[in-house]
Amino acid sequence: MAVGSRTSELGAHRARATVSRAALALALGVVALVVMVAVALSAGQYPVTIGDLAALAWARVTGVAPVGVAPMVETIVLDVRAPRVLAALLVGAALAGSGAAYQTLFRNPLVSPDILGVSAGAALGAVLAIFLSLGIWAIQGFAFACGLLAVAAAYAIAASLRSHDPVLVLVLAGVVLGSLLGACVALIKYLADPYNQLPAITYWLLGSLAAATPGDVRASAAPVLIGLAALWLVRWRVNVLSLGDEEAAALGVAAGRVRALVIAAATLVTAAVVAISGIIGWIGLVVPHMARMLVGPDFRLLLPVSLLFGATFLLGVDTLARTAARIEIPLGVLTAFVGTPMFVWLLATARRHWQ
């Protein structure tokens, strides 16, 4: 049949296109990541050459002291820039990965990791700790704990309502709780000391990696890795769950249990990085969306590609944030300024390949 064979050719063409586009996206992602790391390590007030970077890297690999590299360069790269690069990679990957999980879970490409109130909770925790003049560890601890608590509360509210549509109730509970927490943050800002506390609060709410230490990165890496590992374990079931609870159940998935696991894992990941970076919007919403445009909705591929893109993207933006102007530009602001035109361009171009 003429029609059948033409459709068949179209199918085969699409198959090749899908496979090669996935491989291309992964390869491009890795290359971009490596290039971005090199750029981030060399750019700054004290420029470091690629040759110096290579010598330092070689020295790290072989364990021999680097030859011909000034000690100050070594200090700048390894002690000043490397921790911040690692923090950017961790935070970017975590936000994009949990965003991908939430979007697939809630069958909605416009969902971001803070839909259930994790960011609002973390913000309240951090702002409260700043208001009480607690130290940096307490701020991070409060942010992490309140982020988890907020999502647990949203989940408990939704569970107690027992609706026919558990997903809708859960999202509504998260949104409502989020705005309540936002009001609490506003109240504390209103009450805070305008000379000491308010700038610190504003700075935290805008997001920054300037204060991230190697200790911070180590402390938040553990929950991030645990959460991502859990997401990776249920990667296929997340696909099935994106069909809706009823269909997933009919296909043999215990929908409620898997959803609880995914929410717990994604919340853990988000809360852990928000605690060290402050609120950085945009990445968790749009990076998974970009990844889906390039490699399709299959979570087995979407998750790794989102992690790669998120890490690269935030590292790029953070490098820009600390080098573009004399003062640091807040990350939360810059992600939106850089990301929005990029996203519009992608929407315009990817659509053509899609249809």
Add this chain to the structure above:
Amino acid sequence: MKLEARNLAFGYRGRPVGRDVSLVLEAGEVLCLLGPNGGGKTTLFRTLLGLLPAQGGEVRLGGEDIARLPRREIARRIAYVPQVHLGYFPFTVREVVLMGRTAHLARFASPARADHEAADAALARLGIAHLADAPYTQISGGERQLTLLARALAQAAPLIVMDEPTASLDFGNQARVLERIAELAAAGIGVLLSTHDPDQAFLLGDRVALLHGGRLAAIGAPQEVLTPDALRMLYGVDVTLARVAEDRTVCVPRLRRGRGAGTEPAAGGS
């Protein structure tokens, strides 16, 4: 494998939909469920599949109470073909069919080569292998229905429940889907399907059940159950049954032109 409902009451808490439903579905037979719109066919199916708890009576699947079986075990015994939907994300047809293999995977596993082979075999069996890499969101309604049928086949369950598999399909696609369903039954799969069309029950059904007012008004062979009286009770219209071949009966509504057709009450008494 046998699906059995005993004095089943179904519906939601505080909103009962139907009761006293007893029926049996055996492997290799087609049981058609006929009933008016909003008559509770989908709710009954969801209860038979264990997706909704029974409000009374019980559902037994392979001799065991479905309420005590884990989801995975239920999915290995009975597959569900829901009403065609658009889908949310542009998964490929192959990925959608692969999801039918989920009940056969280990807890944290992804589909392996054997699962891909099962999915491809299901696609080939339904004649849509050429669509494997097309996005599910961009194929026609008939192709989507065949994709969901292929997913049920890949699930390798001995029983399949189909919710209005021909609704919203054009004439040709309806015939093609019905043809495939007949083939499945001939291959030993037990099929329970709901339909609006009495002709399909004549065409496919080994047995027909009529759901009216939340109860089974009748269940049995199509020739015995689908009488003009029964159809008038079910749909509130007068029909003529006509034999068009030695083994084919069709059902034609009688229109009462110019006399306010369709305004009669459901019971049709005037």
